Amino acid sequence: MGAVISMQGVAKRFGARLALDSVTFEVPEGCFHGLVGPGAAGKSVLVRIAAGLIVPERGSVSVLGVDIGGLGQVELQRVRSKIGMLFQGNALFDYMTVGENVAFPLRRLTNMNEDEIRENVEERLARVGLGGFSERDPASLSGGQKKRVGIARATIVRQPLIIYDDPTAGLDPVTASRIFEILREEQETTGATVLAISSDVDSLVKYADRIAIMDRGVMHYHGPLRDAYDAADPFVGGFLRGEWRSA
Amino acid sequence: MSRLLSIALAPIRGVGRKFSDVSFQTGGIVLLALAIARRFFPPKIDMRELKRHLYAMGNRSVLVVAFSSFFVGVTMVVQATILVQELGAYSLVGWGAAYIVLRELGPIFVALMFSGRVGANNTADLATMVITEQVDGLRALSIDPISYLIVPRVIAMVIMCFILTIMGNTVAMVGAAIMADLMLNIDMYVFWKGVHDLTKLSDMWLGLEKSVVFGLIIAMSSSFYGLNVTGGAPGVGKAVNASVVTSAVGIFMSDYILTFIIG
Numbered sequence: 001m002g003a004v005i006s007m008q009g010v011a012k013r014f015g016a017r018l019a020l021d022s023v024t025f026e027v028p029e030g031c032f033h034g035l036v037g038p039g040a041a042g043k044s045v046l047v048r049i050a051a052g053l054i055v056p057e058r059g060s061v062s063v064l065g066v067d068i069g070g071l072g073q074v075e076l077q078r079v080r081s082k083i084g085m086l087f088q089g090n091a092l093f094d095y096m097t098v099g100e101n102v103a104f105p106l107r108r109l110t111n112m113n114e115d116e117i118r119e120n121v122e123e124r125l126a127r128v129g130l131g132g133f134s135e136r137d138p139a140s141l142s143g144g145q146k147k148r149v150g151i152a153r154a155t156i157v158r159q160p161l162i163i164y165d166d167p168t169a170g171l172d173p174v175t176a177s178r179i180f181e182i183l184r185e186e187q188e189t190t191g192a193t194v195l196a197i198s199s200d201v202d203s204l205v206k207y208a209d210r211i212a213i214m215d216r217g218v219m220h221y222h223g224p225l226r227d228a229y230d231a232a233d234p235f236v237g238g239f240l241r242g243e244w245r246s247a
Numbered sequence: 248m249s250r251l252l253s254i255a256l257a258p259i260r261g262v263g264r265k266f267s268d269v270s271f272q273t274g275g276i277v278l279l280a281l282a283i284a285r286r287f288f289p290p291k292i293d294m295r296e297l298k299r300h301l302y303a304m305g306n307r308s309v310l311v312v313a314f315s316s317f318f319v320g321v322t323m324v325v326q327a328t329i330l331v332q333e334l335g336a337y338s339l340v341g342w343g344a345a346y347i348v349l350r351e352l353g354p355i356f357v358a359l360m361f362s363g364r365v366g367a368n369n370t371a372d373l374a375t376m377v378i379t380e381q382v383d384g385l386r387a388l389s390i391d392p393i394s395y396l397i398v399p400r401v402i403a404m405v406i407m408c409f410i411l412t413i414m415g416n417t418v419a420m421v422g423a424a425i426m427a428d429l430m431l432n433i434d435m436y437v438f439w440k441g442v443h444d445l446t447k448l449s450d451m452w453l454g455l456e457k458s459v460v461f462g463l464i465i466a467m468s469s470s471f472y473g474l475n476v477t478g479g480a481p482g483v484g485k486a487v488n489a490s491v492v493t494s495a496v497g498i499f500m501s502d503y504i505l506t507f508i509i510g
Contacts, residue, residue, distance in 0.1 A: 051387055073391070080389035091384030094375075105388050 002065070004029050004161050004193040005050050010059030012045055019045045020056070021217040027210075032187050032194045034208035034225070036201050036239070041214040043197045044088065047163050050195065051085055052076045064161060081109050084154040084162040084192075088169050090146045092138040092153075098125070099134030102152045109157055124152040128182055144175040148182070155186055162187070164196040168203060176200050180207045201240060213239055272493070276471045282393050283401055283467075291394045292402065300403035304365045308411055312360050316415035319356050320422030323347060328430055337433050341441030344423040346450060353416040354454045355502060358461035360415075361408050362494040366469035369400055370490040373473025374483040382474070397474070401466040408462025412455060457505050464497040 005027040012020040020042045027033045035043050048054040049061055052068050061068050066079050084105075092101050102121045106112050112120070125131055128148040138146060147167055154162055164183060168176035184207040187194045198204040205211065205225060212222035213236050221228055221236040229237050237243075286292075323344055331340055373396065376382050385392050420442070427433040472490035476482045 048383075053383055053386055077389040077391070080387060083387065085384070085387040087380040087384055087387075089380045091380040091387075093381055093384070094379075108388060108390055 002029050003027060003062070004064055005195065006060075006062040007046075007049070008060045010046075010049060010056045010061060012042075012049065012054065012056045018217050020049070022059070023214075023217070023219045025212055025219055025222050027193060027195050029193050030191055031209040032184060032196070032207060034204045034211045035195060035197045035214065036199070036204060036211065037214035038239075039199070040216070042217040043214055044165055046214070047165055047195060047197055051083055051163055052080055081157075082159045082161060084157060084159040086147075086150045086154040086162075086164045086167055088166045090138075090150040092146060092149055094138055096138075097134065098130070098136045098138060098141070098149050101138065101149060102134075102156055105153060105157045120156060121152075124156045125149075127186070128152045144171050144179070147171065147175075147179055151179070151182060151186070155190070155192075158190055159192065161193050161195070164194065166197050166199060168198055168200045173200075173203070176203050177206075180204065183207065201242070205240065211240075215239075272471070272489075275475060276467050279393075279397070279471050279474070280467055283398055286391075286394050286398050291391075291398070293395055293399050296395065296399035297402055300399050301406065304403050304407045305410065307368070308361055308364050308407065309414070311364055312357055312411045312415050313418045315360055316353070316356065316418040317422040319352055319415075320344065320348065320419035320424075321426045323352070323419075324423045324426035324430060331431060337431060338437055338441050339445070340427050340431065340433055341424070341438040342445035343441075344420060344427075344438075345442045345446040348416055348419045348423070349446065349450045349454045351454070351502075351506075353419055354412050354457040354461060355498065356419075357412045357415040358408060358458065358465065358498050359495060361404075361411060361462070362465045362469075362491055362498070365404060365407070366465040366494050367487045367491050369404070369466075369469040370473040370487045371483055373470060374476035374486045377474060377476050378479055378483065392474075397470050400470060401463070404466035404469075405459055405462035408465065409455060409458050412458035416451075416454065453505075453509060456509065457502060460501050460505060461498050464501060465494045468493040468497060 003026040005025070007023055007025045010020055010023045010025075011018070023042070023046060025046070035046065037043050045054060049056050050063055052063070052071070056069075063079055064082055066075075068076060068079055071079070092098075093104065096104065099118075099121050102124055103117050106117045106120060121134060122131070125133055128151050130145060130148050130152070133141075133145070133149075138149065141149065151164075151167065154164070167183065168179050171179065180203050183194065183196060186192075196204065196208070208225055210223060211225045211228050213220045213228065215235060220233045220239075221231045228240055231237060324340065327340065327343060331337060373382075376396070382392050382396070385395060424435055424438045427438050428435060469490045472486040472493070476486040478485070
């Protein structure tokens with residue numbers, strides 16, 4: 001099982017703030033990998049580097065077997081086309097209907113005709129529990145429904161790597177749990193590799209195979225979930241058991 | 248002593264900071280212009296987006312431009328009334344109106360309205376897309392935001408500013424003709440004969456060339472501030488404000504330069 005994402009000594013600074021400090025991290029192929037940590041830990045920066053949206057200052061980043069450091073825009077776009085991504089704020093295009101949002105990657109990245117696109121969009125929306133929502137305006141949806149549309153869009157092309165940036169942010173526990181169920185079902189069906197950030201540790205650990213734990217730009221642990229509770233670093237067990245308190 | 252020195256140097260520091268800001272913004276707009284120009288070799292224009300923006304920008308501006316331009320023409324004749332009556336230069340009213348509207352007032356006025364209406368909306372739209380991660384969403388879908396978002400908007404703004412200037416000029420002239428008839432009893436035939444006999448084609452072309460440059464300035468400025476928004480939702484308002492002010496300054500500066508060079 002090779003690594004779909006591999007980072008070695010990655011560092012990133014925004015002005016005086018060190019967002020990532022020599023992070024080394026791997027996501028093996030076919031797994032559901034969680035990434036947790038308190039606020040401002042650097043989780044979103046890390047996944048954006050993995051998606052080629054932010055360029056690190058130091059270190060090497062390999063995604064789907066391609067070293068993305070120093071790639072030109074065209075080559076980078078080629079790698080990105082193999083990654084599905086859900087953003088924290090969903091990033092739904094507000095001038096498009098729900099159906100058009102979900103169809104957008106298919107129109108851009110594939111040669112499907114309109115009938116095939118429509119069929120795929122309906123199937124995807126039904127899969128996330130939003131059958132019949134195709135003509136709705138994203139602004140008319142609830143937070144949970146918007147997340148589901150985002151998930152449908154992130155997974156419709158069936159890329160080998162899907163990144164979810166806090167897919168349950170701002171959702172109630174019941175909806176959050178249902179969202180994770182959908183993500184896990186989706187991952188098991190397609191066999192894609194998933195990297196999911198979440199601030200909802202309790203929900204995420206129920207579904208993840210592996211976990212990475214960060215704080216203030218430092219990677220404290222990454223590996224199988226079952227071993228995390230016994231990790232040598234006291235922060236890891238403390239954070240997972242909810243005993244960690246913000247300084 | 249050092250406190251006094253610090254107070255004394257404060258204005259110089261302020262000027263330096265302002266100069267640095269202006270340099271950064273000018274440099275940013277130039278870099279954006281180069282990035283857009285690169286997308287034309289070979290041309291990568293999203294026709295679906297272009298049509299959408301042409302419709303939205305034109306539709307949004309037609310009424311407001313027509314309404315305002317009418318009053319530009321009307322006001323011009325009202326202002327000229329006393330002078331025309333004193334000099335008895337009734338046959339020159341049509342030419343005077345055409346000269347000022349086509350060369351100067353029409354393009355400037357339409358550009359300022361267009362900037363306030365379409366440019367401001369473009370900045371707000373792009374800034375909202377940036378802060379709600381929609382632009383990152385495009386990049387994550389391996390779509391180039393400059394090609395998809397900016398190029399169609401720039402083309403649409405240049406085309407629409409040009410078309411609206413033609414329309415605005417026409418409406419302003421109609422307004423001037425009506426007012427000349429009502430206030431100075433100048434027959435429509437005399438008014439339009441003055442326009443026809445004394446107005447040169449170059450007067451019209453100068454104004455239309457200006458409108459293309461103004462459209463480009465509004466497009467570049469509004470797109471730059473939209474894409475470079477910072478500070479979340481409050482930043483959107485600041486970006487819109489900066490975009491409208493920069494566009495207005497750019498319009499007046501380029502008007503002077505163009506009038507000086509080709510006018």
